[in-house]
Amino acid sequence: MTEPVLNANQLNKTYASTSGVAHEVLHNLSMTVDKGEFVAIMGPSGSGKSTLLNILSTLMQPSSGSVTINNKNILQMNDAEIAKFRGQDMGFIFQDYNLIESLTVQENISLPLTLQKVSPKDIKKAVQKVAELLHIESYLKQYPTELSGGQQQRVGAARALVHNPTLIFGDEPTGALDSENAREMMNYLNQINENEGISIVMVTHDAFSASFASRILFLTDGQITKTISRDSRSREAFYQQVLSELGNFN
Numbered sequence: 053m054t055e056p057v058l059n060a061n062q063l064n065k066t067y068a069s070t071s072g073v074a075h076e077v078l079h080n081l082s083m084t085v086d087k088g089e090f091v092a093i094m095g096p097s098g099s100g101k102s103t104l105l106n107i108l109s110t111l112m113q114p115s116s117g118s119v120t121i122n123n124k125n126i127l128q129m130n131d132a133e134i135a136k137f138r139g140q141d142m143g144f145i146f147q148d149y150n151l152i153e154s155l156t157v158q159e160n161i162s163l164p165l166t167l168q169k170v171s172p173k174d175i176k177k178a179v180q181k182v183a184e185l186l187h188i189e190s191y192l193k194q195y196p197t198e199l200s201g202g203q204q205q206r207v208g209a210a211r212a213l214v215h216n217p218t219l220i221f222g223d224e225p226t227g228a229l230d231s232e233n234a235r236e237m238m239n240y241l242n243q244i245n246e247n248e249g250i251s252i253v254m255v256t257h258d259a260f261s262a263s264f265a266s267r268i269l270f271l272t273d274g275q276i277t278k279t280i281s282r283d284s285r286s287r288e289a290f291y292q293q294v295l296s297e298l299g300n301f302n
């Protein structure tokens with residue numbers, strides 16, 4: 053039986069607006085992600101995708117409900133436990149890379165390990181391994197501003213991977229990339245997922261990126277209204293289904 057890496061149960065999220073009217077963004081939402089699964093979350097603008105991802109990845113608290121990752125209830129952890137958990141178990145890839153401009157590529161990628169006080173020798177080894185995987189060895193000594201968008205996105209992905217997380221969260225990881233770099237990024241994520249068994253949860257607007265996932269959840273008004281699975285079909289066949297599902301939605 054497959055084991056869930058993430059389990060969200062009956063999540064609700066209500067934002068208080070300035071006018072005092074409560075705005076319910078997630079409504080009794082439950083979902084699981086199995087170990088080694090690659091799940092994409094799609095849905096119209098404002099449907100609650102980023103809110104959901106932020107709650108699943110410990111960056112935001114729900115109004116009610118529970119989230120369990122690797123059998124630990126993340127909502128019952130204190131700040132120190134959450135910080136440790138994020139540093140060891142999770143990787144984050146954002147649309148805007150979030151790289152630190154005053155640090156070299158090597159130092160940016162090392163950051164999660166530096167924060168965990170890993171020895172310099174082990175950091176060097178881990179950075180080398182992930183740099184080879186993402187083909188960025190040749191610019192480890194450069195600064196982020198000297199790189200193209202696609203290269204910066206790969207550095208962001210390397211930083212998300214360097215500490216061997218069990219789960220990667222992506223918020224529009226290809227959002228700022230042209231189609232060639234987007235394809236490359238998705239190929240890397242696919243490779244990491246298949247070869248290293250790392251589970252991925254990714255929010256995307258883009259049908260092409262979503263077609264790399266094994267399962268896609270469609271969100272409407274804070275609820276999962278449709279789920280589709282790739283099963284044994286090719287990515288290309290799944291892409292066609294995603295396009296037609298999006299056509300139904302719009």
Ligand SMILES: Nc1ncnc2c1ncn2[C@@H]1O[C@H](COP(=O)(O)OP(=O)(O)OP(=O)(O)O)[C@@H](O)[C@H]1O
Pocket residue numbers: 067068069075077095096097098099100101102103104
């Ligand atoms: N901090 C906040 N305070 C109040 N309302 C918020 C806050 N964050 C998001 N919202 C509202 O919650 C709803 C869902 O936002 P969310 O960003 O989760 O949607 P989304 O599906 O990710 O949208 P998009 O695709 O446009 O990024 C929107 O109506 C948004 O205005």
